[in-house]
Each structure stands twice: as C-alpha cells, then as structure tokens.
Amino acid sequence: MPTYSFILNGTPVSIDVEGDVRLLWVLRDLLGVTGPKYGCGLEVCKACTSHINGKAFNPCSVPVSQIQPSDEITTIEGLASTAGQDLHPMQQAWLDHDVAQCGYCQPGQIMAAVATVRKVRAEGREITDADLDGIRNICRCGTYSRIRAAIKAGAQNM
Numbered sequence: 197m198p199t200y201s202f203i204l205n206g207t208p209v210s211i212d213v214e215g216d217v218r219l220l221w222v223l224r225d226l227l228g229v230t231g232p233k234y235g236c237g238l239e240v241c242k243a244c245t246s247h248i249n250g251k252a253f254n255p256c257s258v259p260v261s262q263i264q265p266s267d268e269i270t271t272i273e274g275l276a277s278t279a280g281q282d283l284h285p286m287q288q289a290w291l292d293h294d295v296a297q298c299g300y301c302q303p304g305q306i307m308a309a310v311a312t313v314r315k316v317r318a319e320g321r322e323i324t325d326a327d328l329d330g331i332r333n334i335c336r337c338g339t340y341s342r343i344r345a346a347i348k349a350g351a352q353n354m
Contacts (some may be wrong), residue, residue, distance in 0.1 A: 201265040204229065205274025215261030220244050222260050223271065231272035231303040232256075235334070245304035245311075246271045252311035272303035275310065279354075286310050289350030293296040297337035303334045310348040313354055323351045 204227065211226050218237070223229040223246075232255055235243035239257040246255055247270040248263075248269050255269075263269070275284045279283040283291075296302045308331045316323050328344050335343065 198261075200260045200263060202263045203266070204313055205270055206268075211260070213260055216231040216259050219255035219258045219263060219269075223269075229271050229273055233300055233303060235301070235304075241301075241304075242285045242308060243301050245307040245333060247307060247311060249286060250303075250311070250314065252308050258316050265354050270307075272307060272340075275307065284310065284350075285353035286313070286347070286350035289346040289353070293342050293346040293348050293349060295339055295342045297339055301333055301335045305331070305335065306342055309343075309350060310354070313347070313351045317354075323348065 197212045198215055199210050199212050200215070201208065203209070207308070209227060211222055213226060214223055220234060223232055224234070225234065231246040232246050235241035237256045239254040242254055244254050244256045247251050247269050267296055270278060276282060278288065278332055279285060288294065289304065290306060299306050312327055312331055313323055328347060
C-alpha cells in the first residue's frame, strides 16, 4: 500500500492508504480529525471545507494521491493556531453572534469565511455582500443572517 505524506494542522503526517481514497476519509477515519463533516461527497454542501495551502477546498472530492508532501492542510482544529490564539477571530465571532444551532455545517462555514476574507484582503479590499453571496456552504438550520453578521465581525478582527 502506498504512503502519502502532507502537513496537517502544522504537523507532518504520513499515512498508508490506497491513492483513490478521498482525503476526507483519510482525515476523519485514519487520522481522527473530525471537524470536516461529511455531507454530500460531491463538493456541493461544503460541510467539509478545509484549507489547502491557505485556500478553501473540499477534501470530500480530492483523492489523497493528489496531495503533495509539501501541501499544508488546515482543518477547523488547526485554525486557531494560524492566528496564534486560543480561538481564531472568526471562531470568536461565531460565538459572539450565536451562529450555531445544530453546528454540523459550522466548521466548513468558518473555514470558507476565513479563506474568503484572506482572498479579498490579498486583493486589497474589504469584504462585500457579493463576497458573502459567494460562500455557498449549506446550513440546514438557516442561520444565514447570523453567519453573514459573524463573517463581517470576524473580518474586522482578522
């Protein structure tokens, strides 16, 4: 069985697994990182949203064979350490705005929000409603107005 290596939440990892296994299952079932959630397996619901090299991606749709040893995968479990705090400012905004109901989609929502804010900041601008409309993570509880408020607040502290 082949061995695949990458950096997960700041720590180098190696795993023996067939190359066609989706990264989400490597993270959850083999490495015990359960923040990214399984929702659809088709990159539609985005409950598994994580970061690869700082950009949002959906590990449910990526075979582990496509991950390079130098790739840095960050899940919700490692997000706070990217800010050097106990909680990332976006996670704190989620608490401050009482966003979560069931909480299932929240890790993916937060990861998508952070990636979006980083992207617009790299473009030299502030987040807009159009940017928020582009975050297509599905929330079954329908807390979208609180999600949007939390993203704007979190962005101010990033």
